[in-house]
Amino acid sequence: MLRTDRLALCHFWVAFGLFLPAVVLGAWQMLMRSPLPAPLDDSNLYYASVTLHGTVMAYVLTTFFAMGFGYAVAVTSLGRPLRGIAAAWIGFAICVIGTLMAAATVIAGRATVLYTFYPPLLASAWFYCGVTLLVGGSMIWVVLMIVNMAAWKRANPGAPVPLALFAVTASACLWAWTASGVTAELLGVILPAAFGMTTQIDAGLARTLFSVTLHAIVYFWLMPAYIAFYTLLPQAAGGRLYSDKVARLVFIMFLVFSLPVGMHHLFADPEHGVGFKFLQAFFTFFVVLPTLMTVFSICASLEIAGRIRGGRGLFGWIGALPWREPMVLAGGLSLLMLGLGGFGGLINMSYAMNSMIHNTSWVTAHFHLIFGGTVVIMYFAIAYEMWPRLTGKPLCSKNLARWQLWLWFWGMLITTIPWHVAGLMGQPRRVASFDYGIPVVARTAPWVDASVLGGAILLISAILLIVVLVRSHFGARTADSPLRYALAVHPPLRVPAALNGFALWNVLVLVLVVAAYGYPIGQFFFVLKPHSTPAYEVTRSALPSDP
Amino acid sequence: MTSWSRNAWLLSGLTLLAFVLGFTVVGRFEPDSPRLGTWAAFCRSLGFTADRGAATEPQPTPRTPTTVAWTRETLAEVAAGDATRGAFIALNCTACHGEEGVSGSDLAPTLAGADAAALYKELADYRSGKRLWGVMNGVAKALSERDCADVAAYFATRQHGLQPITGILAPQAGRSLRQSDPASRLVYAGDPSRGIAPCAVCHGPSGYKVGAPALLRQRTAYIERQTAAFAQGERQNDIDEQMRTVAAQLTAQEMHAVAVFYGGYGLPDTVP
Numbered sequence: 001m002l003r004t005d006r007l008a009l010c011h012f013w014v015a016f017g018l019f020l021p022a023v024v025l026g027a028w029q030m031l032m033r034s035p036l037p038a039p040l041d042d043s044n045l046y047y048a049s050v051t052l053h054g055t056v057m058a059y060v061l062t063t064f065f066a067m068g069f070g071y072a073v074a075v076t077s078l079g080r081p082l083r084g085i086a087a088a089w090i091g092f093a094i095c096v097i098g099t100l101m102a103a104a105t106v107i108a109g110r111a112t113v114l115y116t117f118y119p120p121l122l123a124s125a126w127f128y129c130g131v132t133l134l135v136g137g138s139m140i141w142v143v144l145m146i147v148n149m150a151a152w153k154r155a156n157p158g159a160p161v162p163l164a165l166f167a168v169t170a171s172a173c174l175w176a177w178t179a180s181g182v183t184a185e186l187l188g189v190i191l192p193a194a195f196g197m198t199t200q201i202d203a204g205l206a207r208t209l210f211s212v213t214l215h216a217i218v219y220f221w222l223m224p225a226y227i228a229f230y231t232l233l234p235q236a237a238g239g240r241l242y243s244d245k246v247a248r249l250v251f252i253m254f255l256v257f258s259l260p261v262g263m264h265h266l267f268a269d270p271e272h273g274v275g276f277k278f279l280q281a282f283f284t285f286f287v288v289l290p291t292l293m294t295v296f297s298i299c300a301s302l303e304i305a306g307r308i309r310g311g312r313g314l315f316g317w318i319g320a321l322p323w324r325e326p327m328v329l330a331g332g333l334s335l336l337m338l339g340l341g342g343f344g345g346l347i348n349m350s351y352a353m354n355s356m357i358h359n360t361s362w363v364t365a366h367f368h369l370i371f372g373g374t375v376v377i378m379y380f381a382i383a384y385e386m387w388p389r390l391t392g393k394p395l396c397s398k399n400l401a402r403w404q405l406w407l408w409f410w411g412m413l414i415t416t417i418p419w420h421v422a423g424l425m426g427q428p429r430r431v432a433s434f435d436y437g438i439p440v441v442a443r444t445a446p447w448v449d450a451s452v453l454g455g456a457i458l459l460i461s462a463i464l465l466i467v468v469l470v471r472s473h474f475g476a477r478t479a480d481s482p483l484r485y486a487l488a489v490h491p492p493l494r495v496p497a498a499l500n501g502f503a504l505w506n507v508l509v510l511v512l513v514v515a516a517y518g519y520p521i522g523q524f525f526f527v528l529k530p531h532s533t534p535a536y537e538v539t540r541s542a543l544p545s546d547p
Numbered sequence: 548m549t550s551w552s553r554n555a556w557l558l559s560g561l562t563l564l565a566f567v568l569g570f571t572v573v574g575r576f577e578p579d580s581p582r583l584g585t586w587a588a589f590c591r592s593l594g595f596t597a598d599r600g601a602a603t604e605p606q607p608t609p610r611t612p613t614t615v616a617w618t619r620e621t622l623a624e625v626a627a628g629d630a631t632r633g634a635f636i637a638l639n640c641t642a643c644h645g646e647e648g649v650s651g652s653d654l655a656p657t658l659a660g661a662d663a664a665a666l667y668k669e670l671a672d673y674r675s676g677k678r679l680w681g682v683m684n685g686v687a688k689a690l691s692e693r694d695c696a697d698v699a700a701y702f703a704t705r706q707h708g709l710q711p712i713t714g715i716l717a718p719q720a721g722r723s724l725r726q727s728d729p730a731s732r733l734v735y736a737g738d739p740s741r742g743i744a745p746c747a748v749c750h751g752p753s754g755y756k757v758g759a760p761a762l763l764r765q766r767t768a769y770i771e772r773q774t775a776a777f778a779q780g781e782r783q784n785d786i787d788e789q790m791r792t793v794a795a796q797l798t799a800q801e802m803h804a805v806a807v808f809y810g811g812y813g814l815p816d817t818v819p
Contacts, residue, residue: 032723041725043736043745044753045718199622275592278569286558351573431739433723438740523594534617534757 004075004082005390010092011068012383012390014099015061016469022056023462025049030415030455034448035436046432047112052103054115057372059134060099062221065379066175067091067141069224070168072386074148076483077162077231083151084144091140098133101126112538114430116214117190119206122535125194132186135179145172153501160495163247164231164485170251171223173502177259177509178220181212193535200532204271205524211262212517219258219287221371225378226250229298229331232385234486236327239305242297244488248499250297253290255502259509260516261287264349268358271528276520277351283516284349291342295335302331304489326401330381333409334374340413341370344420359430362423369416372458377408380465387472389483396471400464407461415454418447613784614675615668617757624692625667628700636698639686648702653768659708665760666699669784678784710763710813712751730804733797741796744789746805752812758786767810774802 031038032046075082082088104126105111111127149161149169161169189206192198230247234240241247263280266272306317323329344366347353357363384401388394395401422444427434434441434448498504524531574592575583583591615621637648640658645651648658658666672678673687674695690698702708721728722735732738735753737745748754750762762770776782777794785791794802 037725038723040718040720041723042718042720043723046723198619199617200619271594273592273594273596274573275570275589275594278573278592279565282565282569283562286561433725433736435724435739519593532619534622536757537755 003085004071007082007085007088007092008068008072008075008386009390011064011071012386014096015064015068015379016383016466018056018099018103019061020462020466022053022061023459025053026057027455027459029053030448030452032432033434034452035434035445036449036452041433043432044109044112047114048106048109050430051112051114052106055102055106055131058115058217058221059102059131061376061379062217063134063138063175064095065382066171066220066224067095067138069227069382069386070141070145070172072390072483073164073168073227074145076389077164077485078148078152080152082144083148087140088144091137091144094137094140095134098130098135098137100130101133102130105130116210117185117206119185119190119193119203120201120533120536122190122193122201122537125191128186128190128194132183132191135183135186139176139179142172142176145169158494160244160492161500162485163241163244163488164227166248166500167223167227167230167251170255170502171220171227173506174216174223174255174258175220177255177506177513178213178216181209181214181216181262184212185209198532199534201535202524202532204269204528204531205521207266207269208263208271208517208520208524211265212259212513213262214265215262215284216258218367218371219254221375223251223254224382225334225375226254226294228327228378228382228385229294229334231485232382233298233327233331234301234305235484236325236385237302237305237321237331239301239308239486241486241488242300242304244490244492245495245499246293246297247488248495250290250293252499252502252505253293254287255505256508256512257283257286257290260512261349263516263520264351264354267351267354271524272520276516280516281349281351283512288342288346291338295338298331298335301486302328324398324402326384326395326398326405327381329402330377330384330405333405334377334381337369337373337377337409337412341366341374345370357423359428360423361427361429362420364429365416365419365423368419369412373409373412373416377405377412380405380408383465383469386483387469388481391473391475392477393472393475394478394481396468396475400468404461404464404468407457407464411454411457411461413454414457415451418450418454422447422451611677612788613668613672613677613786615671615758615786617664621667622664622757624696625664625699628663628667628696628698628703630697630700630704633694633697633699633701636690636694637701640698640702643682647705647707649705649708650766650769653766656766656769657708657764658702659705660711660761661699661702661709662712662755662759662761663696663699663703664757666702667695668758669760670695670699672784678782709761709765710751712753712755712761712763729801730808733801733805734808743793743796746809749789750809762809763812764814765809767806770809771802771806774806775799778802 028038028040029046029049032041032049071082071088102111105124106127108124111123113121113123113127117123117128145165145168149165152165153159153161160166185206189202189209193201230241230250234242261280261284263272263277264284267277267281302321303317306320309317309320309322311317311320321328321332323332344362347357348363348366380401384395384398423429425444425447426440427444427448434444436442436445570589570592571585572588574588574590575585577591640648643650643652643655644658645655648661650657669678670687670690671692673680673683674690676684687695721731724732724736724739726732726736733743734746737743745754746762749756749759752763755761773782774790774794774797777785777790778797780791783791797805
């Protein structure tokens with residue numbers, strides 16, 4: 001088990017070790033976009049910085065965190081050593097190599113294509129190879145999670161798989177489906193051009209393939225947060241999980257509903273008709289179901305905890321909760337941000353309302369609030385919960401951890417709420433520098449300044465996080481503190497086969513993906529045949545005719 | 548289990564409803580366009596619009612700015628240029644464009660170190676009459692497509708002329724809209740209030756776009772004259788009209804400042 005602890009810890013350290021510099025870049029980007037003086041105000045540097053910030057936050061932090069979390073959960077929830085630990089280390093090594101390749105290419109100035117790639121923009125092949133390795137390496141984790149769950153089921157026929165592992169495996173299945181889009185885009189469209197095998201790129205096909213990934217990946221990021229909501233938060237609050245069955249259903253619904261919705265990122269795309277855009281917008285509303293079920297279950301679980309601790313009355317239980325526990329505090333703050341961000345998301349995915357905010361800063365503000373806020377604050381809480389378990393040393397200071405979480409919460413609100421407003425005023429996204437001399441742009445200046453302040457607070461919080469984790473890591477060893485998962489009010493003795501495995505649901509995902517994407521992707525091959533544009537190399541190392 | 552099957556039916560029903568709404572109702576209505584029948588609405592929902600099919604009405608002959616399109620075939624032809632063979636053809640260029648394409652005259656641009664694709668396109672435009680400049684049309688018409696690719700390859704490999712675009716640049720302060728020097732500001736940040744993109748994203752030093760000429764150390768007077776030609780509509784061979792759009796909005800002082808910036812790029816007595 002010790003070996004798995006080290007494995008999980010290595011994953012977490014890569015995730016958080018790169019997270020801090022990425023926050024520094026983010027804070028600088030905020031300054032660069034603002035009317036305030038900024039060091040090194042170079043527009044090219046801004047896009048390189050956005051590329052690195054996005055790649056680290058969206059691919060590296062999340063993937064490494066999910067993998068480390070998965071390994072830790074597999075061992076602690078099943079109470080037996082991880083199967084295939086050698087393969088896990090190989091996967092880790094592949095992911096690290098991929099990350100280094102991608103990061104080095106961006107730092108060398110050869111990959112300013114943002115994390116969504118934006119073909120026909122074309123970066124150095126090293127960047128795409130790095131991302132491909134990172135995604136490919138994580139597939140080893142997917143296989144290991146499925147193998148470990150299957151092995152446990154064989155050894156315990158008929159018994160319900162522990163909820164935490166069930167959820168982590170749902171997350172692994174979701175990642176495999178999610179990554180299929182970007183992998184197809186990289187291998188089929190981008191890499192042939194990056195390697196010079198062709199000079200043309202079918203940008204429409206690439207965008208559509210990426211949209212398969214683009215929204216489901218958000219739920220993959222969200223999964224560890226939701227797993228913590230269901231399995232760690234009620235325990236930390238001193239209560240019980242409201243319902244094990246609802247939790248299983250929620251994770252299954254995320255797996256099923258996350259995939260056929262990505263085209264709500266393509267509402268303004270000329271390649272697609274209204275039919276599939278509307279269909280996928282409609283499907284997107286289905287995702288609201290598991291989200292609302294979660295809000296209900298978690299509030300119910302917290303209420304159970306609050307009443308056990310002596311809370312009375314309609315709201316008295318809220319005050320009775322142990323808010324000094326980082327996990328409980330983070331859970332509460334996360335749910336608040338989920339509420340704000342969730343309503344913003346409803347606007348984004350609505351076919352008609354989307355046109356008001358399309359390509360404005362509203363969108364950037366939205367995903368920072370929901371991902372950087374709701375999700376990442378739970379990553380912190382999970383780290384605080386896991387660190388004593390993985391290192392055998394207590395958290396150095398719960399007080400500092402609480403400060404960190406509060407700063408992150410307020411920093412995120414101060415950053416993103418004015419950012420939303422600037423977006424509503426029409427500020428476009430993906431712009432390196434604004435001319436605040438123009439009256440219509442000048443109106444956004446105070447809001448952007450406020451966001452800069454929020455960015456600075458987030459940076460302080462990120463530094464505090466690393467301080468807490470490092471100090472805890474090198475603290476004095478004490479007795480082992482085992483990780484405990486929340487028990488359900490009615491712990492399941494048996495569950496229906498459909499709630500104990502994913503075979504049925506993966507078939508359903510396949511059917512839905514084919515229904516939702518079969519035509520939109522197929523049309524590029526059968527309907528819109530001659531469809532490529534020249535790739536636009538954003539960086540250039542040599543002239544084509546050089547000897 | 549009845550609640551399970553009821554939920555399954557409910558979800559299937561909603562999915563079906565989404566299909567019906569998406570493919571028969573949503574496509575039926577569109578602002579400023581007549582209401583469509585079911586079949587037409589279905590087609591529009593799939594993405595078939597009137598302009599995607601064959602045109603039914605006679606169209607006026609399109610007036611294209613150039614006959615070059617950056618297809619796979621064109622780029623392959625440029626890449627296949629033979630510099631050794633091109634060197635022989637280039638003997639014809641020396642009189643105006645200088646020894647090995649390093650021009651000593653403000654009338655003729657420096658060709659040494661120019662991008663092969665851009666040279667190929669200009670020669671093609673001279674051949675087809677899309678760009679007009681006295682002697683060049685006659686010279687270019689004497690060349691075959693293969694000759695153009697070869698001579699372009701030759702000049703692209705010459706040294707001591709234009710600085711090739713590397714795409715890589717150490718970050719430097721002042722390359723944003725905060726910059727007060729008008730030339731640097733236009734080159735690195737453009738002018739969003741006039742819809743002017745930064746020159747650098749296509750012409751270097753930091754960016755490259757296929758078909759756009761590298762301008763680093765080009766003859767200052769040549770750059771200024773070409774910018775003015777685009778502004779006045781004398782020159783019209785920019786594929787997407789980007790140069791005509793940008794140049795028409797520049798003042799004479801700005802054209803001069805940008806030309807000086809590129810002409811003296813990296814030379815000791817100028818500030819890049």
